[in-house]
Amino acid sequence: EVQLVETGGGLVQPGKSLKLTCATSGFTFSTAWMHWVRQSPEKRLEWIARIKDKSNNYATDYVESVKGRFTISRDDSKSSVYLQMNSLKEEDTATYYCSVYYGSYWGQGVMVTVSS
Amino acid sequence: DIVLTQAPLSVSVTPGESASISCRSSKSLLSSKGITSLYWYLQKPGKSPQLLIYRMSNLASGVPDRFSGSGSETDFTLKISKVETEDVGVYYCAQFLEYPNTFGAGTKLELK
Numbered sequence: 001e002v003q004l005v006e007t008g009g010g011l012v013q014p015g016k017s018l019k020l021t022c023a024t025s026g027f028t029f030s031t032a033w034m035h036w037v038r039q040s041p042e043k044r045l046e047w048i049a050r051i052k053d054k055s056n057n058y059a060t061d062y063v064e065s066v067k068g069r070f071t072i073s074r075d076d077s078k079s080s081v082y083l084q085m086n087s088l089k090e091e092d093t094a095t096y097y098c099s100v101y102y103g104s105y106w107g108q109g110v111m112v113t114v115s116s
Numbered sequence: 117d118i119v120l121t122q123a124p125l126s127v128s129v130t131p132g133e134s135a136s137i138s139c140r141s142s143k144s145l146l147s148s149k150g151i152t153s154l155y156w157y158l159q160k161p162g163k164s165p166q167l168l169i170y171r172m173s174n175l176a177s178g179v180p181d182r183f184s185g186s187g188s189e190t191d192f193t194l195k196i197s198k199v200e201t202e203d204v205g206v207y208y209c210a211q212f213l214e215y216p217n218t219f220g221a222g223t224k225l226e227l228k
Contacts, residue, residue: 035217045165045208047217063216097164102155102212104176106164 002026002105004098009110012088020083022098022107029079030054032101036072036083038094039109046094051081066092088114118143118211122220129199130228137194137223139209144189145172153213156185156194159222160205168207169194201227 008020022034033056036049049072052059060072071084081098095109119142129135145154156169167176169185172192182197196203204227209220 043206043222045210045219045222047210047219050215050217061215102167102170103157103165103210104167104170106166109164 002100004100004105004107006096006098006107006110009096009112011113011115013116014088014090014114016088017084017086018088018112019085020096020098020110020112022081022083024079024081024098024100027100027105030076034072034074034081035099035103036081037097037099037103037106038092038112039097040094049083085112088112090114117216118145118214118218120209120211120218120220122207122209122223124223125221126224126226128226128228129196131201132198135196135199135225137207137209137225139187139192139194139220141190141192141211143213145211145213146189147213152187152189153211154185154187154192155210155212156183157208157210158203158205159208160202163205165208196225199225199227 003025005023012018031053033052037047039045049062051072069087074081093114095111097106097109099106121140123138146152152172154172157165159165168179173185184195186193206222206224208222
């Protein structure tokens with residue numbers, strides 16, 4: 001059974017940092033391209049980052065609104081993908097999901113609230 | 117960025133009747149490999165999105181055949197025949213042709 005479990009969310013002040021973790025199991029993580037998607041309080045879905053596998057040099061892509069602030073990374077030995085979020089803004093408030101295989105599988109999501 | 121426009125934003129359906137949701141893309145989603153990279157998801161209340169249709173018209177594993185997807189290079193339709201109570205939620209289309217991947221705004225399906 002495929003499982004994706006996000007952790008690391010919470011309440012953080014603007015300008016601060018937070019790191020999300022997505023621990024996975026049930027599929028061949030090392031060859032999978034992993035994605036982070038967020039959902040705003042208004043329920044808008046926004047794809048934010050993707051990391052390819054080792055054979056594709058772990059190439060990354062980001063949506064413009066998070067470039068330079070967010071970093072996606074992975075640890076194949078732990079079957080985990082991460083999202084380092086720096087310089088957080090109030091508009092980053094959302095539920096963050098990791099997903100794989102064109103959204104065939106999603107985690108349960110983790111809430112991030114950026115507020116002073 | 118590719119913009120996906122869904123219509124309607126909400127639909128109310130009598131159980132047993134059919135419903136259709138439209139998704140229009142600002143750019144052709146047909147790749148050079150002949151694949152149309154349009155996907156449909158359903159997010160049930162309080163749950164994560166679940167994949168319904170991939171590559172415009174292919175039914176995802178475990179999805180009832182009451183769901184079907186069709187379209188052209190820029191205009192797409194999700195049809196639900198004989199709507200059931202478990203179909204309530206928000207439906208999203210998404211494109212994976214190019215980055216950034218993008219989603220439609222969602223269509224809320226309710227029962228009459």
